[in-house]
Amino acid sequence: MDSLTQACLGGALGGAVLGRRLGRKSIVLGAVTATLPDLDSFIDFGSAVAEYTYHRSVSHSVFVLSALAGLLTLVCARLPATRTIPTASWFWFWWLCLVTHPILDAFTTYGTQLLWPIASPPVAWKTIFIIDPLYTLPMLIAIIVALIRGARGRAVVIGLAISTVYLGFSVAAKAMVMAQVQPELVQRGLDDRPVMVQPMPLNTLVWRVTVIDDDRQLEALVSLFDERHTLAFDSFSRPMAAHDMLVDSWGGQRLGWFSAPFWRSEERDDTLVVTDLRMGQPGGYSFAFVIGERDDSGQWQSVTSRSAETARPDTSLLPALLKRITQPEALCPSDFGDRDRLLPDAECRPRE
Template sequence: MDSVTQAALGACIGGAIASRTLGRAAIIGGAALGTLPDLDVVLDYGSAVANFTQHRGFSHSLFILVPLGVALALALHRWKPQLSLRRWLAFTLLILVTHPLLDTLTTYGTQLFWPLGSPLGSNSIFIIDPLYTLPLLFAILYGLLRPPAHRALYASLALSSAYLLWALGAQALVDSRVEDQLADRGLAEAPRMVQPMPFTTLLWRVTVLDTDERLEIVTGPFEGDRPLTVERFPRDPALIDRLASFAEGQRLIWFTDGFLDVRVRENRLLATDIRLGVPGAHPFTFVIARQDPDGHWSATASTREPRPAMRNDALRAFWSRLSGEAQVLCMASFEALPAGETCS
């Protein structure tokens, strides 16, 4: 999740555990500790792909955070012994561990067991979701004004947790909604990703990988038997194989679980993470290799391409689809259409 949300979660947990003893300092300290794992963004790992795939790595690993939490609790207990060691352990461990656990519900990917295994991401909540964050922020404000505010802090944690459960349920409903139609197309076993559209859990994006194309579907958990609009985007297996011949290409495939768009432009091999953003405005595109005049490819230290701009009317189109005013949202053009029309 975004850093504001992580700080808010840490502040509410810290306040719920220790504000009766530490007052406002428990909320402020919880917010600071809640953002600690994300400080890895200041590190430079040497290339654009390395920086992209190392984020949420060691700093989000339970193998690092649990010992760190114990060490911090012991040190803080020596500094403020009026709070019991058990509560200090609860303070540090819950704040540090819930950070990566919350991140695993997003799409980016979290290396929860670094250096072992692959990144984990359930794709169940968008990285910024006001309905999750706002209850936490209201409780923090109340807790700062009228500490210890235990009821408000506990209530906000309960509401935000219930919202996460709803997100998981909505994701399951959407997955079930598309499953039969994908089976009819022979794609029941094809890799697919079901994730919320920005800032909401009422509208979801389904991405399905076939051999030479990918399918994009936008639908919601309450849309019943409304026909699905399926858009197709080309995939080139030969370019994917070429990407896999380079070390940083292999790293990207591993990190994204293969949800990549690979293209050649101006003698450069470009790989785009199609999990994040929307078609035409994916934020992470990397140059992996370059082709010389003789047609030979050679790896290059990866660089990141500038983020493309969204259409000026993208927000209006998105709201039209979310509100039900439009029944089709074309991902290729991010254009909202009435019922019965199809994307070009």
């Protein structure tokens, strides 16, 4: 999630745990503590792919953060200014403010390595967009009230409760969308293909459904208010250029572990560019990387990965996204771009 949301979550938790003992300081300290895991964004890991895939790893491990919470608790137990507060209270303060950060991140699409150093795939439950005002605002309002009136009241608890209920709703909403989509996939013979369901920006009412069908990428938008049997896919080509190099190079292997099969590779001016199809929308993906270049003999050679050019999100479509909640024709995946990759069998917005 974004830094503001993480700070709000930490501040609300801090006020809930130690508000009666520390007052407003508990909110400020909790907010600062909750943003610490994202300091890994300032580490230079040596290449663009390394920075992309090592973010949300060590600093987001529940094991590492639990150990850090224990260490901070021992420090507080020894300092004269803080040991008047029970040790157990300090532990719960530090642990909740730190560990809820990666757990909340795991509800987004990016991928969080909760169990580092265990070599398990990144966790991504994909139930909430990285910025969702309906999740953040209850905690933000509660924190403002608590800072004005004092942190001893119930404002932060109420704010936490509302946001937590909303997060639970996002899980239920995804389950509803999956239940709506699954029969359609079975009918189309796509039920054995990789499927990704995630919320569209800033809401949990309209969802993006992505299906990888070999060299095709099927995209659909589904609203909780859609009628049954109205699923309409836009179909895009999904190139996988220089497959051998993808498999053999470190950058390709790392990106494959992190985002495959929701990726594609293509040639751009004698460079091999890999795009993460999970992050963004067709025609406006957030992350793409150059991992290879052709040498003078025309052979592919691995290079130190660097970020490739990507299109900016089309914010002018936000009103259409709002209409899409109740109007299926208001917005289609191809409206975001990538019309040159749109295949003739597109259903939502056929090629003209």
